[in-house]
Amino acid sequence: MIPELGQLSLVLALCLATVQATLPLLGAAQGRADLMALARPAAAGQFVFVIAAFLILVQAFLVNDFSVLYVATNSNSALPVAYKVAAVWSAHEGSLLLWIAILSGWTFAVAAGSRHLPDVFASRVLGVLGIVSVGVMLFTLLTSNPFARLQPAAFEGNDLNPLLQDPALVMHPPILYAGYVGLAVPFGFAVAALLSAQLSQEWARWTRPWTIGAWIFLTIGIALGSWWAYYELGWGGWWFWDPVENASFMPWLAATALIHSLAVTERRGIFKSWTLLLAITAFSLSLLGTFLVRSGILISVHAFASDPARGLFILVLLSVISGGALILYAIRAHRMNQDGGFQPLSRESFLLLNNILLMLAAGLILIGTLYPLFVDALGMGKLSVGPPYFNLVFLLPTLPLVFLMGVGMHSFWRTMPKSVLVKRLKIPIILALLFGISFPLAVFGRATILTLVGCVAGMWVVAAAMLEPAQRLIKGDGSILKIRRSQWGMMVAHLGVGIFILGVTVTSSYSIETDQARAPGDSWELAGYQFVFRSTRDVIGPNYQAVEGEFEVRKDGRLLTVLTPQKRVYRVQQSPMTEAAIQSGLRQDIFIALGDSLGGGAWSLRVQYKPLIRFIWLGALIMALGGILAASDIRYRRQKQNQSQSSHDIDGSVAEII
Amino acid sequence: MTPRRQQRMVLIAIVFSGVAVSAGLALKAFQENLLFFFSPTQVEAGEAPDSRNFRLGGMVVPGSITRDTGSMTINFVVTDYAHSIPVQYTGVLPDLFGEGQGVVVRGQLGETNNFFAEEVLAKHDENYMPPEVAEALAQSEKAREL
Numbered sequence: 104m105i106p107e108l109g110q111l112s113l114v115l116a117l118c119l120a121t122v123q124a125t126l127p128l129l130g131a132a133q134g135r136a137d138l139m140a141l142a143r144p145a146a147a148g149q150f151v152f153v154i155a156a157f158l159i160l161v162q163a164f165l166v167n168d169f170s171v172l173y174v175a176t177n178s179n180s181a182l183p184v185a186y187k188v189a190a191v192w193s194a195h196e197g198s199l200l201l202w203i204a205i206l207s208g209w210t211f212a213v214a215a216g217s218r219h220l221p222d223v224f225a226s227r228v229l230g231v232l233g234i235v236s237v238g239v240m241l242f243t244l245l246t247s248n249p250f251a252r253l254q255p256a257a258f259e260g261n262d263l264n265p266l267l268q269d270p271a272l273v274m275h276p277p278i279l280y281a282g283y284v285g286l287a288v289p290f291g292f293a294v295a296a297l298l299s300a301q302l303s304q305e306w307a308r309w310t311r312p313w314t315i316g317a318w319i320f321l322t323i324g325i326a327l328g329s330w331w332a333y334y335e336l337g338w339g340g341w342w343f344w345d346p347v348e349n350a351s352f353m354p355w356l357a358a359t360a361l362i363h364s365l366a367v368t369e370r371r372g373i374f375k376s377w378t379l380l381l382a383i384t385a386f387s388l389s390l391l392g393t394f395l396v397r398s399g400i401l402i403s404v405h406a407f408a409s410d411p412a413r414g415l416f417i418l419v420l421l422s423v424i425s426g427g428a429l430i431l432y433a434i435r436a437h438r439m440n441q442d443g444g445f446q447p448l449s450r451e452s453f454l455l456l457n458n459i460l461l462m463l464a465a466g467l468i469l470i471g472t473l474y475p476l477f478v479d480a481l482g483m484g485k486l487s488v489g490p491p492y493f494n495l496v497f498l499l500p501t502l503p504l505v506f507l508m509g510v511g512m513h514s515f516w517r518t519m520p521k522s523v524l525v526k527r528l529k530i531p532i533i534l535a536l537l538f539g540i541s542f543p544l545a546v547f548g549r550a551t552i553l554t555l556v557g558c559v560a561g562m563w564v565v566a567a568a569m570l571e572p573a574q575r576l577i578k579g580d581g582s583i584l585k586i587r588r589s590q591w592g593m594m595v596a597h598l599g600v601g602i603f604i605l606g607v608t609v610t611s612s613y614s615i616e617t618d619q620a621r622a623p624g625d626s627w628e629l630a631g632y633q634f635v636f637r638s639t640r641d642v643i644g645p646n647y648q649a650v651e652g653e654f655e656v657r658k659d660g661r662l663l664t665v666l667t668p669q670k671r672v673y674r675v676q677q678s679p680m681t682e683a684a685i686q687s688g689l690r691q692d693i694f695i696a697l698g699d700s701l702g703g704g705a706w707s708l709r710v711q712y713k714p715l716i717r718f719i720w721l722g723a724l725i726m727a728l729g730g731i732l733a734a735s736d737i738r739y740r741r742q743k744q745n746q747s748q749s750s751h752d753i754d755g756s757v758a759e760i761i
Numbered sequence: 762m763t764p765r766r767q768q769r770m771v772l773i774a775i776v777f778s779g780v781a782v783s784a785g786l787a788l789k790a791f792q793e794n795l796l797f798f799f800s801p802t803q804v805e806a807g808e809a810p811d812s813r814n815f816r817l818g819g820m821v822v823p824g825s826i827t828r829d830t831g832s833m834t835i836n837f838v839v840t841d842y843a844h845s846i847p848v849q850y851t852g853v854l855p856d857l858f859g860e861g862q863g864v865v866v867r868g869q870l871g872e873t874n875n876f877f878a879e880e881v882l883a884k885h886d887e888n889y890m891p892p893e894v895a896e897a898l899a900q901s902e903k904a905r906e907l
Binding site for chain 2: 474486
């Protein structure tokens with residue numbers, strides 16, 4: 104009975120979403136306040152019923168209701184409680200419901216946080232979000248109902264895929280989805296601006312914190328996924344250019360470009376149509392990602408059950424939503440008037456280059472991701488594009504991007520005198536060259552050209568990001584306290600980029616990855632560490648059995664740690680799983696995984712030394728922290744308090760805000 | 762030409778050649794990293810390249826896995842039920858590699874149509890069949906019925 108209530112809730116939510124998707128838009132077109140007033144209650148009601156449906160599915164998992172097909176396929180009564188909750192979004196139907204729940208959450212947040220916006224505009228934004236909701240809910244109810252019953256009920260569930268029984272995987276999908284789906288908000292703002300055929304600088308100010316919010320979640324979500332892949336399935340790799348990874352990375356690149364382009368639109372009133380196009384592109388790439396993952400045309404861990412009807416439905420949804428927005432863009436975008444110009448040497452120029460390079464990277468990744476699908480669809484054979492392609496085409500645009508980043512940060516709007524720029528950048532250039540070259544040579548004793556370039560680039564971004572606060576701190580006149588929150592955000596986020604670059608460069612240059620055949624009693628040395636394979640023993644977990652190896656790790660004879668990697672066999676699915684053991688530290692990780700039993704007590708082992716690999720995820724988290732600082736800037740909070748302030752006032756204060 | 766214009770021309774030339782070189786490199790990388798997929802039947806028919814990496818897929822023949830005790834090198838046979846190719850691999854195997862399972866291996870062909878794998882991909886779900894493998898099996902099934 105209760106699962107049927109879940110389905111009913113979802114149907115009611117669909118009805119409310121339909122109201123939200125139609126009447127407020129009609130009201131905005133005809134200027135009818137009564138219709139526009141429906142937008143917020145409909146959004147709130149939709150939110151309530153979607154959350155109810157979601158909680159009912161969670162409940163079905165918690166009470167082991169194996170009469171629900173989805174629960175029976177993805178859970179088991181022996182599964183720990185946290186993983187029962189995570190199992191809700193472990194497969195196709197439940198993750199769609201999560202998608203919907205998060206969309207309705209964002210919609211509700213927009214409804215609550217948009218009271219300072221003009222009614223016509225807010226109604227249009229909510230209307231557009233309603234259209235997206237209707238599409239995805241129809242998709243769920245028609246092709247992927249999570250509440251479908253199993254007759255007769257199963258006695259025991261089929262268990263959650265062991266790979267997904269992991270703390271990071273409890274967090275990864277909801278956070279990543281919050282980012283993916285959050286891009287619907289700037290999309291809604293963009294379409295609303297196109298519908299009203301006008302775009303003020305205030306529009307950019309309204310849109311920016313939402314975009315940054317979605318970007319923060321996307322950043323953390325991607326970092327979590329990479330971290331999980333590293334210790335759970337990657338055998339020590341942290342990024343594979345897997346199509347599904349690309350599917351989340353392309354919206355991230357577009358959202359990053361959008362944040363920067365919004366900065367220009369907010370400050371200078373230019374790049375308007377480009378900003379709109381980026382907002383549409385970013386969300387379209389999110390939808391494309393959903394299509395790629397959910398249609399089953401990809402070969403990946405993430406690709407769930409393939410059903411052609413589902414793929415087709417999402418493709419139609421994608422073309423209606425993105426195609427509709429693009430047609431609207433084609434009709435309306437030329438009406439967006441530009442307000443001012445800028446000199447070739449100015450912050451605007453650097454942000455423009457930033458956008459071009461980021462979108463170039465996204466485009467080249469898109470080609471590598473979609474090309475095999477096209478070839479396959481045309482019946483010209485099956486192929487895939489290897490990681491070296493992606494490594495190269497990602498490096499080509501991002502290398503100049505990174506060097507321009509430091510210059511752009513220290514440029515003025517409108518025009519930048521060359522002499523001032525050179526004077527400002529002298530110190531970071533010297534620091535970057537000094538440390539970027541001496542650090543890898545001093546620590547590792549050798550370096551290739553590419554390693555040096557990477558280290559100089561990372562140091563350059565770090566130094567450029569810290570220059571302003573460091574100078575003010577040295578001055579000691581308290582001027583460091585005058586730095587605005589949004590400026591801190593910009594510097595901190597870029598600092599994160601620098602740390603990320605250092606991590607990637609050092610890890611990919613100096614990692615030592617070995618596969619070895621070893622038996623208990625063996626000892627060997629790797630990267631200055633001594634390893635001793637002590638023993639193996641059997642271990643019994645809550646829902647698995649395992650063989651556990653015990654390894655001593657010593658440095659200069661001193662015992663550093665004992666690592667205990669496991670080879671697990673999960674009881675229900677009888678599938679083996681490798682649990683790597685990692686001694687992690689800021690400076691390096693030591694990674695041991697048990698491979699296969701080779702007979703005679705010997706095992707194949709993967710033993711790795713990974714310097715600075717933590718900098719990769721640390722950098723991503725610092726980027727996200729920068730986003731939080733930027734989005735919480737006082738000017739975004741102030742606009743809610745002074746809702747009636749005229750746009751002239753806001754324009755007048757623009758010059759002083761960086 | 763004024764010095765200013767000259768400067769601009771140089772700048773444009775630099776940017777242009779940079780873009781051209783980048784595009785060339787990207788194209789080259791794209792060409793070199795295209796990995797084609799072939800079934801054992803296609804390999805037998807000589808469709809697979811000799812001195813270039815490609816991916817081979819099929820089922821691991823039950824009972825075909827052999828390994829010398831304590832050695833990291835493993836031999837097994839991949840089949841699409843019409844033709845079979847022996848494969849050799851040295852290294853750690855993925856968790857779900859096993860007899861009777863679908864598998865995709867990446868590597869090069871040896872002289873006697875034996876395959877030297879650099880990487881073995883088995884999927885993370887016991888019921889999961891790589892789409893290429895599923896299709897290759899269906900193809901050979903059809904061929905046998907004819």
